[in-house]
Amino acid sequence: MDTAQAHIDVAPLPSARELRRRSNVLVQLVRFLQLNVKMYLLAKRHH
Secondary structure, three states, X not given: OHHXXXXXXXXXXXXXXXXXXXXXXXXXXXXXXXXXXXHHHHHHHHO
């Protein structure tokens, strides 16, 4: 379990800009729509 904590301790912290982007509802909506389109196209191609 100490190795997991060691990996967490050395992991890079997100910048203030990255935190704002991650918490922005508009950005989340766009990323959600992109993922949905990607899954739709994948399903459409295989069916």
